[in-house]
Amino acid sequence: MNITQALRRAVQQAPNLPATVFGERSRTWRESVDRVARFAAALRDLGVAAGDRVGVLALNSDRFFEYLFAVPWADAVLNPINVRWSVQEIAFALDDSGTQTVLVDDTFAGLVPELRVACPGLVTIIHCGDDQLPQGTLSYEELVAANAPIPDAHRAGDAWAGIFYTGGSTGRAKGVMLSHTNIVTSALGSIASGVFMEPGGRLLHAAPMFHLADLAGWIARSILGGTHVILPSFVPATALAAIERHRVTEMLLVPTLVQALVDEPAAAKTDLSSLRHVMYGGGAITEVVIDRAATVLPGCEFTQA
Incomplete structure:
Protein backbone atom coordinates (compact mmCIF):
# COMPACT_ATOMS: atom_id res chain seq x y z
CA MET A 1 0.00 0.00 0.00
CA ASN A 2 1.18 3.51 -0.73
CA ILE A 3 -0.30 6.99 -0.77
CA THR A 4 0.72 7.85 -4.32
CA GLN A 5 -1.24 4.91 -5.73
CA ALA A 6 -4.36 7.07 -5.28
CA LEU A 7 -2.87 9.74 -7.54
CA ARG A 8 -1.75 7.26 -10.18
CA ARG A 9 -5.19 5.63 -10.26
CA ALA A 10 -7.03 8.95 -10.42
CA VAL A 11 -5.01 10.13 -13.41
CA GLN A 12 -5.60 6.75 -15.07
CA GLN A 13 -9.37 6.76 -14.48
CA ALA A 14 -10.27 10.42 -14.97
CA PRO A 15 -7.26 12.46 -16.19
CA ASN A 16 -9.32 15.48 -17.25
CA LEU A 17 -11.52 15.67 -14.15
CA PRO A 18 -10.67 18.61 -11.85
CA ALA A 19 -8.45 17.34 -9.05
CA THR A 20 -8.22 20.64 -7.18
CA VAL A 21 -10.13 23.89 -7.07
CA PHE A 22 -8.48 26.72 -5.16
CA GLY A 23 -9.86 30.21 -5.64
CA GLU A 24 -9.98 30.83 -9.37
CA ARG A 25 -7.38 28.13 -10.03
CA SER A 26 -8.45 24.65 -11.11
CA ARG A 27 -6.15 21.79 -12.09
CA THR A 28 -6.99 18.38 -13.53
CA ASN A 182 -1.34 2.87 8.38
CA ILE A 183 -2.78 5.77 6.40
CA VAL A 184 -4.17 3.82 3.43
CA THR A 185 -5.72 1.11 5.62
CA SER A 186 -7.47 3.76 7.70
CA ALA A 187 -8.81 5.43 4.55
CA LEU A 188 -10.06 2.14 3.12
CA GLY A 189 -11.87 1.40 6.37
CA SER A 190 -13.54 4.79 6.25
CA ILE A 191 -14.56 4.29 2.63
CA ALA A 192 -15.91 0.81 3.35
CA SER A 193 -18.15 2.18 6.12
CA GLY A 194 -20.08 4.04 3.42
CA VAL A 195 -21.05 6.89 5.74
CA PHE A 196 -18.95 9.76 4.46
CA MET A 197 -17.84 9.58 0.84
CA GLU A 198 -19.10 8.37 -2.50
CA PRO A 199 -17.14 7.92 -5.75
CA GLY A 200 -16.72 11.08 -7.80
CA GLY A 201 -17.75 13.50 -5.04
CA ARG A 202 -16.34 16.88 -4.08
CA LEU A 203 -14.66 17.31 -0.70
CA LEU A 204 -14.40 20.75 0.88
CA HIS A 205 -11.12 21.33 2.68
CA ALA A 206 -11.97 23.99 5.24
CA ALA A 207 -10.39 22.23 8.22
CA PRO A 208 -6.57 22.66 8.33
CA MET A 209 -4.73 20.34 5.97
CA PHE A 210 -1.81 19.93 8.39
CA HIS A 211 -4.11 17.96 10.70
CA LEU A 212 -4.60 14.21 10.42
CA ALA A 213 -8.38 14.61 10.38
CA ASP A 214 -8.33 16.52 7.11
CA LEU A 215 -5.54 14.33 5.77
CA ALA A 216 -7.79 11.31 6.31
CA GLY A 217 -10.41 12.98 4.11
CA TRP A 218 -7.75 13.92 1.56
CA ILE A 219 -6.48 10.38 1.04
CA ALA A 220 -9.98 8.85 1.04
CA ARG A 221 -11.27 11.33 -1.57
CA SER A 222 -8.13 10.79 -3.67
CA ILE A 223 -8.63 7.02 -3.59
CA LEU A 224 -12.25 7.43 -4.67
CA GLY A 225 -11.46 10.06 -7.30
CA GLY A 226 -13.47 13.26 -7.56
CA THR A 227 -12.41 16.79 -6.69
CA HIS A 228 -10.77 18.59 -3.77
CA VAL A 229 -12.27 22.05 -3.22
CA ILE A 230 -9.78 23.91 -1.04
CA LEU A 231 -10.19 27.00 1.14
CA PRO A 232 -7.19 28.60 2.91
CA SER A 233 -9.06 28.38 6.21
CA PHE A 234 -12.59 28.23 7.57
CA VAL A 235 -14.73 31.36 7.15
CA PRO A 236 -18.47 30.54 7.36
CA ALA A 237 -19.66 32.78 4.51
CA THR A 238 -16.79 31.70 2.25
CA ALA A 239 -17.43 28.02 2.98
CA LEU A 240 -21.13 28.42 2.15
CA ALA A 241 -20.30 30.17 -1.12
CA ALA A 242 -17.86 27.41 -2.05
CA ILE A 243 -20.43 24.68 -1.35
CA GLU A 244 -22.92 26.38 -3.65
CA ARG A 245 -20.50 27.34 -6.43
CA HIS A 246 -18.59 24.07 -6.63
CA ARG A 247 -21.41 21.68 -5.69
CA VAL A 248 -19.52 20.28 -2.71
CA THR A 249 -20.79 16.87 -1.55
CA GLU A 250 -18.94 16.41 1.77
CA MET A 251 -16.90 18.21 4.39
CA LEU A 252 -15.25 17.61 7.74
CA LEU A 253 -15.56 20.10 10.61
CA VAL A 254 -15.31 20.29 14.38
CA PRO A 255 -18.65 20.95 16.19
CA THR A 256 -17.96 24.65 16.80
CA LEU A 257 -17.47 25.17 13.06
CA VAL A 258 -20.63 23.22 12.26
CA GLN A 259 -22.47 25.66 14.51
CA ALA A 260 -20.75 28.67 12.93
CA LEU A 261 -21.68 27.42 9.46
CA VAL A 262 -25.39 26.85 10.10
CA ASP A 263 -25.73 30.03 12.16
CA GLU A 264 -24.24 32.15 9.38
CA PRO A 265 -27.08 34.39 8.05
CA ALA A 266 -26.09 33.62 4.45
CA ALA A 267 -26.97 29.94 4.98
CA ALA A 268 -30.67 30.68 4.49
CA LYS A 269 -30.00 32.20 1.06
CA THR A 270 -27.44 29.65 -0.18
CA ASP A 271 -28.12 26.57 -2.28
CA LEU A 272 -26.65 23.77 -0.16
CA SER A 273 -28.54 20.94 -1.83
CA SER A 274 -25.36 19.27 -3.15
CA LEU A 275 -24.05 18.58 0.36
CA ARG A 276 -24.64 14.95 1.31
CA HIS A 277 -22.24 14.19 4.17
CA VAL A 278 -20.80 16.10 7.11
CA MET A 279 -18.31 14.37 9.37
CA TYR A 280 -17.56 16.05 12.69
CA GLY A 281 -15.23 15.24 15.56
CA GLY A 282 -12.70 16.62 17.99
CA GLY A 283 -15.34 17.27 20.63
CA ALA A 284 -18.94 16.68 21.61
CA ILE A 285 -21.79 18.27 19.70
CA THR A 286 -24.93 19.43 21.44
CA GLU A 287 -28.39 18.25 20.48
CA VAL A 288 -29.36 21.86 19.76
CA VAL A 289 -26.54 22.28 17.23
CA ILE A 290 -27.15 18.97 15.46
CA ASP A 291 -30.89 19.70 15.24
CA ARG A 292 -30.15 23.15 13.83
CA ALA A 293 -27.70 21.64 11.31
CA ALA A 294 -30.28 19.06 10.24
CA THR A 295 -32.77 21.86 9.61
CA VAL A 296 -30.37 23.97 7.55
CA LEU A 297 -29.01 20.91 5.69
CA PRO A 298 -32.05 18.63 5.38
CA GLY A 299 -30.52 16.37 2.74
CA CYS A 300 -27.32 15.78 4.67
CA GLU A 301 -26.10 12.87 6.79
CA PHE A 302 -24.03 13.65 9.90
CA THR A 303 -21.37 11.28 11.15
CA GLN A 304 -19.33 11.57 14.34
CA ALA A 305 -15.71 10.51 14.02
Missing part, protein backbone atom coordinates in the same frame (compact mmCIF):
# COMPACT_ATOMS: atom_id res chain seq x y z
CA TRP A 29 -5.60 15.09 -12.26
CA ARG A 30 -3.35 14.99 -15.33
CA GLU A 31 -1.95 18.44 -14.55
CA SER A 32 -1.60 17.59 -10.88
CA VAL A 33 0.40 14.40 -11.38
CA ASP A 34 2.74 16.24 -13.74
CA ARG A 35 3.33 19.00 -11.18
CA VAL A 36 3.77 16.46 -8.38
CA ALA A 37 6.39 14.56 -10.37
CA ARG A 38 8.20 17.79 -11.23
CA PHE A 39 8.25 19.03 -7.65
CA ALA A 40 9.45 15.61 -6.49
CA ALA A 41 12.30 15.96 -8.99
CA ALA A 42 13.11 19.37 -7.55
CA LEU A 43 13.27 17.95 -4.04
CA ARG A 44 15.67 15.23 -5.15
CA ASP A 45 17.78 17.81 -6.99
CA LEU A 46 17.94 19.86 -3.77
CA GLY A 47 19.43 16.90 -1.96
CA VAL A 48 16.36 15.35 -0.38
CA ALA A 49 17.18 11.65 -0.06
CA ALA A 50 15.12 8.57 0.74
CA GLY A 51 13.55 8.90 4.18
CA ASP A 52 14.40 12.59 4.62
CA ARG A 53 11.72 14.75 6.18
CA VAL A 54 10.12 17.64 4.28
CA GLY A 55 8.00 20.06 6.30
CA VAL A 56 5.28 22.49 5.34
CA LEU A 57 4.10 25.56 7.24
CA ALA A 58 1.16 26.88 5.26
CA LEU A 59 -2.55 27.40 5.09
CA ASN A 60 -4.60 25.14 2.85
CA SER A 61 -3.96 25.40 -0.89
CA ASP A 62 -3.61 23.38 -4.06
CA ARG A 63 0.15 23.46 -3.55
CA PHE A 64 -0.34 21.87 -0.11
CA PHE A 65 -2.26 19.11 -1.94
CA GLU A 66 0.70 18.66 -4.32
CA TYR A 67 3.17 18.61 -1.42
CA LEU A 68 1.30 15.71 0.19
CA PHE A 69 1.83 13.61 -2.94
CA ALA A 70 5.22 14.94 -4.08
CA VAL A 71 7.10 14.15 -0.88
CA PRO A 72 6.37 10.39 -0.94
CA TRP A 73 6.78 10.47 -4.75
CA ALA A 74 10.35 11.59 -4.01
CA ASP A 75 10.75 8.78 -1.42
CA ALA A 76 10.72 11.24 1.46
CA VAL A 77 8.62 11.70 4.62
CA LEU A 78 5.88 14.29 5.24
CA ASN A 79 6.06 16.65 8.23
CA PRO A 80 3.05 19.02 8.20
CA ILE A 81 3.54 21.74 10.82
CA ASN A 82 0.79 23.06 13.09
CA VAL A 83 0.05 26.60 11.87
CA ARG A 84 -1.06 27.66 15.37
CA TRP A 85 2.35 27.11 16.95
CA SER A 86 4.91 29.68 18.04
CA VAL A 87 8.30 29.89 16.31
CA GLN A 88 9.85 27.99 19.23
CA GLU A 89 7.33 25.15 18.90
CA ILE A 90 7.83 25.02 15.13
CA ALA A 91 11.61 24.92 15.56
CA PHE A 92 11.30 22.09 18.09
CA ALA A 93 9.29 19.95 15.65
CA LEU A 94 11.73 20.65 12.81
CA ASP A 95 14.77 19.87 14.97
CA ASP A 96 13.18 16.86 16.66
CA SER A 97 12.29 15.28 13.31
CA GLY A 98 15.54 16.25 11.60
CA THR A 99 13.69 18.26 8.95
CA GLN A 100 16.08 20.24 6.75
CA THR A 101 13.65 21.30 4.01
CA VAL A 102 10.42 23.19 4.63
CA LEU A 103 7.77 24.94 2.53
CA VAL A 104 6.23 28.22 3.70
CA ASP A 105 3.39 30.23 2.15
CA ASP A 106 2.67 33.96 2.17
CA THR A 107 1.10 33.84 5.63
CA PHE A 108 4.26 32.49 7.23
CA ALA A 109 6.93 33.96 4.95
CA GLY A 110 7.61 36.66 7.52
CA LEU A 111 8.82 34.00 9.96
CA VAL A 112 11.70 32.90 7.72
CA PRO A 113 14.41 35.01 9.46
CA GLU A 114 13.27 33.81 12.90
CA LEU A 115 13.14 30.19 11.75
CA ARG A 116 16.67 30.44 10.40
CA VAL A 117 17.88 31.55 13.84
CA ALA A 118 15.72 29.20 15.89
CA CYS A 119 16.43 26.16 13.70
CA PRO A 120 20.10 26.10 12.59
CA GLY A 121 19.63 22.68 10.98
CA LEU A 122 17.23 24.11 8.41
CA VAL A 123 18.93 24.04 5.00
CA THR A 124 16.27 24.82 2.37
CA ILE A 125 13.13 26.97 2.57
CA ILE A 126 10.74 26.90 -0.39
CA HIS A 127 8.16 29.65 -0.84
CA CYS A 128 4.84 28.14 -1.96
CA GLY A 129 2.81 31.34 -1.99
CA ASP A 130 1.83 33.85 -4.67
CA ASP A 131 3.39 37.02 -3.24
CA GLN A 132 6.93 38.31 -3.75
CA LEU A 133 9.67 35.75 -3.11
CA PRO A 134 11.09 36.25 0.41
CA GLN A 135 14.85 36.63 0.72
CA GLY A 136 16.65 33.36 1.28
CA THR A 137 13.91 31.16 -0.18
CA LEU A 138 13.37 29.26 -3.41
CA SER A 139 10.28 29.66 -5.58
CA TYR A 140 7.96 26.65 -5.65
CA GLU A 141 6.68 27.52 -9.12
CA GLU A 142 10.17 28.04 -10.52
CA LEU A 143 11.23 24.66 -9.15
CA VAL A 144 8.22 22.98 -10.77
CA ALA A 145 8.92 24.69 -14.10
CA ALA A 146 12.66 23.97 -14.09
CA ASN A 147 12.49 20.22 -13.45
CA ALA A 148 11.40 17.34 -15.64
CA PRO A 149 9.00 14.85 -14.02
CA ILE A 150 10.52 11.79 -12.37
CA PRO A 151 8.97 8.34 -11.85
CA ASP A 152 7.21 7.62 -8.58
CA ALA A 153 9.60 6.14 -6.00
CA HIS A 154 6.77 3.82 -4.87
CA ARG A 155 7.56 4.37 -1.21
CA ALA A 156 5.12 1.98 0.43
CA GLY A 157 4.15 -0.50 3.10
CA ASP A 158 5.81 -0.09 6.48
CA ALA A 159 7.97 2.80 5.28
CA TRP A 160 7.12 6.05 7.03
CA ALA A 161 4.65 8.22 5.18
CA GLY A 162 4.84 11.08 7.65
CA ILE A 163 5.56 12.38 11.11
CA PHE A 164 2.52 14.10 12.59
CA TYR A 165 3.00 16.06 15.81
CA THR A 166 0.41 15.94 18.56
CA GLY A 167 -1.12 19.10 19.97
CA GLY A 168 1.19 19.11 22.97
CA SER A 169 -1.65 19.88 25.38
CA THR A 170 0.00 17.91 28.23
CA GLY A 171 3.63 18.73 27.48
CA ARG A 172 5.83 18.93 24.44
CA ALA A 173 4.33 17.76 21.16
CA LYS A 174 5.31 14.24 20.16
CA GLY A 175 5.95 13.12 16.61
CA VAL A 176 3.65 10.25 15.63
CA MET A 177 5.21 8.12 12.89
CA LEU A 178 2.65 6.69 10.48
CA SER A 179 3.41 4.33 7.62
CA HIS A 180 1.83 4.18 4.19
CA THR A 181 -0.04 1.05 5.28
Whole structure:
Protein backbone atom coordinates (compact mmCIF):
# COMPACT_ATOMS: atom_id res chain seq x y z
CA MET A 1 0.00 0.00 0.00
CA ASN A 2 1.18 3.51 -0.73
CA ILE A 3 -0.30 6.99 -0.77
CA THR A 4 0.72 7.85 -4.32
CA GLN A 5 -1.24 4.91 -5.73
CA ALA A 6 -4.36 7.07 -5.28
CA LEU A 7 -2.87 9.74 -7.54
CA ARG A 8 -1.75 7.26 -10.18
CA ARG A 9 -5.19 5.63 -10.26
CA ALA A 10 -7.03 8.95 -10.42
CA VAL A 11 -5.01 10.13 -13.41
CA GLN A 12 -5.60 6.75 -15.07
CA GLN A 13 -9.37 6.76 -14.48
CA ALA A 14 -10.27 10.42 -14.97
CA PRO A 15 -7.26 12.46 -16.19
CA ASN A 16 -9.32 15.48 -17.25
CA LEU A 17 -11.52 15.67 -14.15
CA PRO A 18 -10.67 18.61 -11.85
CA ALA A 19 -8.45 17.34 -9.05
CA THR A 20 -8.22 20.64 -7.18
CA VAL A 21 -10.13 23.89 -7.07
CA PHE A 22 -8.48 26.72 -5.16
CA GLY A 23 -9.86 30.21 -5.64
CA GLU A 24 -9.98 30.83 -9.37
CA ARG A 25 -7.38 28.13 -10.03
CA SER A 26 -8.45 24.65 -11.11
CA ARG A 27 -6.15 21.79 -12.09
CA THR A 28 -6.99 18.38 -13.53
CA TRP A 29 -5.60 15.09 -12.26
CA ARG A 30 -3.35 14.99 -15.33
CA GLU A 31 -1.95 18.44 -14.55
CA SER A 32 -1.60 17.59 -10.88
CA VAL A 33 0.40 14.40 -11.38
CA ASP A 34 2.74 16.24 -13.74
CA ARG A 35 3.33 19.00 -11.18
CA VAL A 36 3.77 16.46 -8.38
CA ALA A 37 6.39 14.56 -10.37
CA ARG A 38 8.20 17.79 -11.23
CA PHE A 39 8.25 19.03 -7.65
CA ALA A 40 9.45 15.61 -6.49
CA ALA A 41 12.30 15.96 -8.99
CA ALA A 42 13.11 19.37 -7.55
CA LEU A 43 13.27 17.95 -4.04
CA ARG A 44 15.67 15.23 -5.15
CA ASP A 45 17.78 17.81 -6.99
CA LEU A 46 17.94 19.86 -3.77
CA GLY A 47 19.43 16.90 -1.96
CA VAL A 48 16.36 15.35 -0.38
CA ALA A 49 17.18 11.65 -0.06
CA ALA A 50 15.12 8.57 0.74
CA GLY A 51 13.55 8.90 4.18
CA ASP A 52 14.40 12.59 4.62
CA ARG A 53 11.72 14.75 6.18
CA VAL A 54 10.12 17.64 4.28
CA GLY A 55 8.00 20.06 6.30
CA VAL A 56 5.28 22.49 5.34
CA LEU A 57 4.10 25.56 7.24
CA ALA A 58 1.16 26.88 5.26
CA LEU A 59 -2.55 27.40 5.09
CA ASN A 60 -4.60 25.14 2.85
CA SER A 61 -3.96 25.40 -0.89
CA ASP A 62 -3.61 23.38 -4.06
CA ARG A 63 0.15 23.46 -3.55
CA PHE A 64 -0.34 21.87 -0.11
CA PHE A 65 -2.26 19.11 -1.94
CA GLU A 66 0.70 18.66 -4.32
CA TYR A 67 3.17 18.61 -1.42
CA LEU A 68 1.30 15.71 0.19
CA PHE A 69 1.83 13.61 -2.94
CA ALA A 70 5.22 14.94 -4.08
CA VAL A 71 7.10 14.15 -0.88
CA PRO A 72 6.37 10.39 -0.94
CA TRP A 73 6.78 10.47 -4.75
CA ALA A 74 10.35 11.59 -4.01
CA ASP A 75 10.75 8.78 -1.42
CA ALA A 76 10.72 11.24 1.46
CA VAL A 77 8.62 11.70 4.62
CA LEU A 78 5.88 14.29 5.24
CA ASN A 79 6.06 16.65 8.23
CA PRO A 80 3.05 19.02 8.20
CA ILE A 81 3.54 21.74 10.82
CA ASN A 82 0.79 23.06 13.09
CA VAL A 83 0.05 26.60 11.87
CA ARG A 84 -1.06 27.66 15.37
CA TRP A 85 2.35 27.11 16.95
CA SER A 86 4.91 29.68 18.04
CA VAL A 87 8.30 29.89 16.31
CA GLN A 88 9.85 27.99 19.23
CA GLU A 89 7.33 25.15 18.90
CA ILE A 90 7.83 25.02 15.13
CA ALA A 91 11.61 24.92 15.56
CA PHE A 92 11.30 22.09 18.09
CA ALA A 93 9.29 19.95 15.65
CA LEU A 94 11.73 20.65 12.81
CA ASP A 95 14.77 19.87 14.97
CA ASP A 96 13.18 16.86 16.66
CA SER A 97 12.29 15.28 13.31
CA GLY A 98 15.54 16.25 11.60
CA THR A 99 13.69 18.26 8.95
CA GLN A 100 16.08 20.24 6.75
CA THR A 101 13.65 21.30 4.01
CA VAL A 102 10.42 23.19 4.63
CA LEU A 103 7.77 24.94 2.53
CA VAL A 104 6.23 28.22 3.70
CA ASP A 105 3.39 30.23 2.15
CA ASP A 106 2.67 33.96 2.17
CA THR A 107 1.10 33.84 5.63
CA PHE A 108 4.26 32.49 7.23
CA ALA A 109 6.93 33.96 4.95
CA GLY A 110 7.61 36.66 7.52
CA LEU A 111 8.82 34.00 9.96
CA VAL A 112 11.70 32.90 7.72
CA PRO A 113 14.41 35.01 9.46
CA GLU A 114 13.27 33.81 12.90
CA LEU A 115 13.14 30.19 11.75
CA ARG A 116 16.67 30.44 10.40
CA VAL A 117 17.88 31.55 13.84
CA ALA A 118 15.72 29.20 15.89
CA CYS A 119 16.43 26.16 13.70
CA PRO A 120 20.10 26.10 12.59
CA GLY A 121 19.63 22.68 10.98
CA LEU A 122 17.23 24.11 8.41
CA VAL A 123 18.93 24.04 5.00
CA THR A 124 16.27 24.82 2.37
CA ILE A 125 13.13 26.97 2.57
CA ILE A 126 10.74 26.90 -0.39
CA HIS A 127 8.16 29.65 -0.84
CA CYS A 128 4.84 28.14 -1.96
CA GLY A 129 2.81 31.34 -1.99
CA ASP A 130 1.83 33.85 -4.67
CA ASP A 131 3.39 37.02 -3.24
CA GLN A 132 6.93 38.31 -3.75
CA LEU A 133 9.67 35.75 -3.11
CA PRO A 134 11.09 36.25 0.41
CA GLN A 135 14.85 36.63 0.72
CA GLY A 136 16.65 33.36 1.28
CA THR A 137 13.91 31.16 -0.18
CA LEU A 138 13.37 29.26 -3.41
CA SER A 139 10.28 29.66 -5.58
CA TYR A 140 7.96 26.65 -5.65
CA GLU A 141 6.68 27.52 -9.12
CA GLU A 142 10.17 28.04 -10.52
CA LEU A 143 11.23 24.66 -9.15
CA VAL A 144 8.22 22.98 -10.77
CA ALA A 145 8.92 24.69 -14.10
CA ALA A 146 12.66 23.97 -14.09
CA ASN A 147 12.49 20.22 -13.45
CA ALA A 148 11.40 17.34 -15.64
CA PRO A 149 9.00 14.85 -14.02
CA ILE A 150 10.52 11.79 -12.37
CA PRO A 151 8.97 8.34 -11.85
CA ASP A 152 7.21 7.62 -8.58
CA ALA A 153 9.60 6.14 -6.00
CA HIS A 154 6.77 3.82 -4.87
CA ARG A 155 7.56 4.37 -1.21
CA ALA A 156 5.12 1.98 0.43
CA GLY A 157 4.15 -0.50 3.10
CA ASP A 158 5.81 -0.09 6.48
CA ALA A 159 7.97 2.80 5.28
CA TRP A 160 7.12 6.05 7.03
CA ALA A 161 4.65 8.22 5.18
CA GLY A 162 4.84 11.08 7.65
CA ILE A 163 5.56 12.38 11.11
CA PHE A 164 2.52 14.10 12.59
CA TYR A 165 3.00 16.06 15.81
CA THR A 166 0.41 15.94 18.56
CA GLY A 167 -1.12 19.10 19.97
CA GLY A 168 1.19 19.11 22.97
CA SER A 169 -1.65 19.88 25.38
CA THR A 170 0.00 17.91 28.23
CA GLY A 171 3.63 18.73 27.48
CA ARG A 172 5.83 18.93 24.44
CA ALA A 173 4.33 17.76 21.16
CA LYS A 174 5.31 14.24 20.16
CA GLY A 175 5.95 13.12 16.61
CA VAL A 176 3.65 10.25 15.63
CA MET A 177 5.21 8.12 12.89
CA LEU A 178 2.65 6.69 10.48
CA SER A 179 3.41 4.33 7.62
CA HIS A 180 1.83 4.18 4.19
CA THR A 181 -0.04 1.05 5.28
CA ASN A 182 -1.34 2.87 8.38
CA ILE A 183 -2.78 5.77 6.40
CA VAL A 184 -4.17 3.82 3.43
CA THR A 185 -5.72 1.11 5.62
CA SER A 186 -7.47 3.76 7.70
CA ALA A 187 -8.81 5.43 4.55
CA LEU A 188 -10.06 2.14 3.12
CA GLY A 189 -11.87 1.40 6.37
CA SER A 190 -13.54 4.79 6.25
CA ILE A 191 -14.56 4.29 2.63
CA ALA A 192 -15.91 0.81 3.35
CA SER A 193 -18.15 2.18 6.12
CA GLY A 194 -20.08 4.04 3.42
CA VAL A 195 -21.05 6.89 5.74
CA PHE A 196 -18.95 9.76 4.46
CA MET A 197 -17.84 9.58 0.84
CA GLU A 198 -19.10 8.37 -2.50
CA PRO A 199 -17.14 7.92 -5.75
CA GLY A 200 -16.72 11.08 -7.80
CA GLY A 201 -17.75 13.50 -5.04
CA ARG A 202 -16.34 16.88 -4.08
CA LEU A 203 -14.66 17.31 -0.70
CA LEU A 204 -14.40 20.75 0.88
CA HIS A 205 -11.12 21.33 2.68
CA ALA A 206 -11.97 23.99 5.24
CA ALA A 207 -10.39 22.23 8.22
CA PRO A 208 -6.57 22.66 8.33
CA MET A 209 -4.73 20.34 5.97
CA PHE A 210 -1.81 19.93 8.39
CA HIS A 211 -4.11 17.96 10.70
CA LEU A 212 -4.60 14.21 10.42
CA ALA A 213 -8.38 14.61 10.38
CA ASP A 214 -8.33 16.52 7.11
CA LEU A 215 -5.54 14.33 5.77
CA ALA A 216 -7.79 11.31 6.31
CA GLY A 217 -10.41 12.98 4.11
CA TRP A 218 -7.75 13.92 1.56
CA ILE A 219 -6.48 10.38 1.04
CA ALA A 220 -9.98 8.85 1.04
CA ARG A 221 -11.27 11.33 -1.57
CA SER A 222 -8.13 10.79 -3.67
CA ILE A 223 -8.63 7.02 -3.59
CA LEU A 224 -12.25 7.43 -4.67
CA GLY A 225 -11.46 10.06 -7.30
CA GLY A 226 -13.47 13.26 -7.56
CA THR A 227 -12.41 16.79 -6.69
CA HIS A 228 -10.77 18.59 -3.77
CA VAL A 229 -12.27 22.05 -3.22
CA ILE A 230 -9.78 23.91 -1.04
CA LEU A 231 -10.19 27.00 1.14
CA PRO A 232 -7.19 28.60 2.91
CA SER A 233 -9.06 28.38 6.21
CA PHE A 234 -12.59 28.23 7.57
CA VAL A 235 -14.73 31.36 7.15
CA PRO A 236 -18.47 30.54 7.36
CA ALA A 237 -19.66 32.78 4.51
CA THR A 238 -16.79 31.70 2.25
CA ALA A 239 -17.43 28.02 2.98
CA LEU A 240 -21.13 28.42 2.15
CA ALA A 241 -20.30 30.17 -1.12
CA ALA A 242 -17.86 27.41 -2.05
CA ILE A 243 -20.43 24.68 -1.35
CA GLU A 244 -22.92 26.38 -3.65
CA ARG A 245 -20.50 27.34 -6.43
CA HIS A 246 -18.59 24.07 -6.63
CA ARG A 247 -21.41 21.68 -5.69
CA VAL A 248 -19.52 20.28 -2.71
CA THR A 249 -20.79 16.87 -1.55
CA GLU A 250 -18.94 16.41 1.77
CA MET A 251 -16.90 18.21 4.39
CA LEU A 252 -15.25 17.61 7.74
CA LEU A 253 -15.56 20.10 10.61
CA VAL A 254 -15.31 20.29 14.38
CA PRO A 255 -18.65 20.95 16.19
CA THR A 256 -17.96 24.65 16.80
CA LEU A 257 -17.47 25.17 13.06
CA VAL A 258 -20.63 23.22 12.26
CA GLN A 259 -22.47 25.66 14.51
CA ALA A 260 -20.75 28.67 12.93
CA LEU A 261 -21.68 27.42 9.46
CA VAL A 262 -25.39 26.85 10.10
CA ASP A 263 -25.73 30.03 12.16
CA GLU A 264 -24.24 32.15 9.38
CA PRO A 265 -27.08 34.39 8.05
CA ALA A 266 -26.09 33.62 4.45
CA ALA A 267 -26.97 29.94 4.98
CA ALA A 268 -30.67 30.68 4.49
CA LYS A 269 -30.00 32.20 1.06
CA THR A 270 -27.44 29.65 -0.18
CA ASP A 271 -28.12 26.57 -2.28
CA LEU A 272 -26.65 23.77 -0.16
CA SER A 273 -28.54 20.94 -1.83
CA SER A 274 -25.36 19.27 -3.15
CA LEU A 275 -24.05 18.58 0.36
CA ARG A 276 -24.64 14.95 1.31
CA HIS A 277 -22.24 14.19 4.17
CA VAL A 278 -20.80 16.10 7.11
CA MET A 279 -18.31 14.37 9.37
CA TYR A 280 -17.56 16.05 12.69
CA GLY A 281 -15.23 15.24 15.56
CA GLY A 282 -12.70 16.62 17.99
CA GLY A 283 -15.34 17.27 20.63
CA ALA A 284 -18.94 16.68 21.61
CA ILE A 285 -21.79 18.27 19.70
CA THR A 286 -24.93 19.43 21.44
CA GLU A 287 -28.39 18.25 20.48
CA VAL A 288 -29.36 21.86 19.76
CA VAL A 289 -26.54 22.28 17.23
CA ILE A 290 -27.15 18.97 15.46
CA ASP A 291 -30.89 19.70 15.24
CA ARG A 292 -30.15 23.15 13.83
CA ALA A 293 -27.70 21.64 11.31
CA ALA A 294 -30.28 19.06 10.24
CA THR A 295 -32.77 21.86 9.61
CA VAL A 296 -30.37 23.97 7.55
CA LEU A 297 -29.01 20.91 5.69
CA PRO A 298 -32.05 18.63 5.38
CA GLY A 299 -30.52 16.37 2.74
CA CYS A 300 -27.32 15.78 4.67
CA GLU A 301 -26.10 12.87 6.79
CA PHE A 302 -24.03 13.65 9.90
CA THR A 303 -21.37 11.28 11.15
CA GLN A 304 -19.33 11.57 14.34
CA ALA A 305 -15.71 10.51 14.02
